[in-house]
Amino acid sequence: MIPTVAEAIRVSRGLTQMSLASRAGVSQTAISLLETGHARTPAPIAAALSRTLDTSEALLTTPAPEVELLHAMKDAVRAGVRRRVAAEFILAFVRIQALAPGTRHTARHSGRDEGSPAVCAEGLRSAWQIPPGPVQNIVSTLESHGVVHLRRDLGGTRVNALVGVVGSHRAIMFVDPRAHYDDAAWNIAHELGHLALHASALPAQEGAAEDFAGEFLAPATEIRQLLSSGMDVDDLPAHFRVPPAKFARHARRRGVITVADHRRLRTHSRPPHEHHELPAHAMLAGIVDERTRAGETIEQVAASAFLTVNDLREDFI
Template sequence: MLFDCERLTLARRLRGLRKNQLAQAVGTTPKAIGQFEAGVQKPEEPTMRRLAIALGVPVGFFQAGRSPVSMDGAHFRSLRSTSQIERDQALAYGRIATDVVAVLENLVDLPEVDLPEYPVSPDEIAGSGPIEAARLARKALMDQPGPVPHVVRLLEAHGVIVLVLPEAAERVDAFSVGIHPRPMVFFNPAKGDYWRNRFDAAHELGHLVMHADAEPGEKVVEDQAHRFAAEFLMPAEDISGELPAKPDWERLAELKEAWGVSMAALLYRARTLGIMTETAYRNAMSTMSSRGWRRHEPGTAKSLEQPTMLTRAIEIVGQAGTGRDGVADRARVTRADLDLLVPHR
């Protein structure tokens, strides 16, 4: 039976297992698992079946799959707050997502990738690059003033694949990968915050627009994406006249609903634009902390913006005769993993 060592590594990472954990589950040694994954040794068929059972995949999963897509350039929000195994698991989901997308690309027309590029040097600490990049992106993607109605829908309309990570990867923050042929953005549903989710989306868009060649995880690069997101969602030209100079909570609550950003983001924006003094800002944040608003701000709870492009694509190919099982088979992923990545509506 054919065996592709990279597919074993992919399956192990998908399940968030270390080599010693997988070895224990199948009754072998971590060294043997390492040899299987390195291609030094091929597992015997009984061992291969035990591997498949332990990893929740069919034996056929280990056969040569689709062309590997590198995820080395993934932009994670903070490399320190997540373990390597957690990032590996999230990237494994990204890897099989590329296989699903490749299958769908052959069956249905997805929106053309249409993102502007505005490279900003990772050495630029306080320059105007991120602001200019955000202004360019807004003009290219929506070309209208005011709030962004639906950030996820905007990304999808311009060819970006947006996916929600399965709960197994709950400690991983949002991340993006500018891979060929389609950029991808992944969200974490465990955060469960509509306001933060929108800011995350704009932050990851910043990476896609500015950081094709930047080293992922660098603090300056993350700060640049943060500044991009603030300008993209709250353009200085449009919002400056609306922001209060002092923490007017009723006014901030109104702006939060209108602009789709948190009160904390609005306060920070007021400070960075010089509308609110440093002292007023710190007092406002202190008040938010004392009231427990740093964790749960007041306001109407809203459902996260949900991606629909791939769900709709699967519905279309299903109507043409290729159901979810057929898509999963062609992509060489399990039906369960497909349903996790692309839920039913």
């Protein structure tokens, strides 16, 4: 049997099977059978759970997609936080599939297995035709290549961005809206590294994703060219819009700055600049606009994704 979305809904609300059973006036066994898909749920039980969870019966019984998170969270991240994030990814994929069923990402660079993470990052920049210099808007860059972005509270995860995948061509990136642009951009590039390399969520792969992020945001060849043209090494992190300590580690590993520069940059405070906030995502807003122009009402679009109009606008567009 195929598990349903019911478990993700429950977990995202912070409920155990026992607490939900008590609130809904049904047995814990009935909830377990619904979540695992082992039995058809009687109408009265489905109705009671739907009312308690404030969701539709159709969503409760929708098959849950198999979502893989590519980031290996630190051991200190609480199990409850991990379960909540995984549940929110499952619900997001169900709704994105309804809103934009044809969305596919193109981050799987064909030469990813033929070289280092840095080579993969260089190849992806070339494949995506990203011009020299800083990535001007990393959110729109990834969205233009099929990686859906959603703003989500990632408190407790110790990161500002997480990517989840279903199969080999569907990806959603959660980004914490409270993050500074530089930190969020680096974390997004780090998660893009996982996606491009499609490495398993193992601690050993985090270093590879970091190397990818550094080269994607601040290519070593461009660092060398800027230094040769007279730019001060201390100005490079702001130029590429990356955190100084992250830049220092990347540039030193790539052999383009000295040990002394590395030590100094690691202690630099980040100067304030105009790109403090991460740009808003726009892909889904454009898709919803296309659907309404084609004749659907905003209510119909929202209902197709098991959403209210307010939730659609606040959480997805």
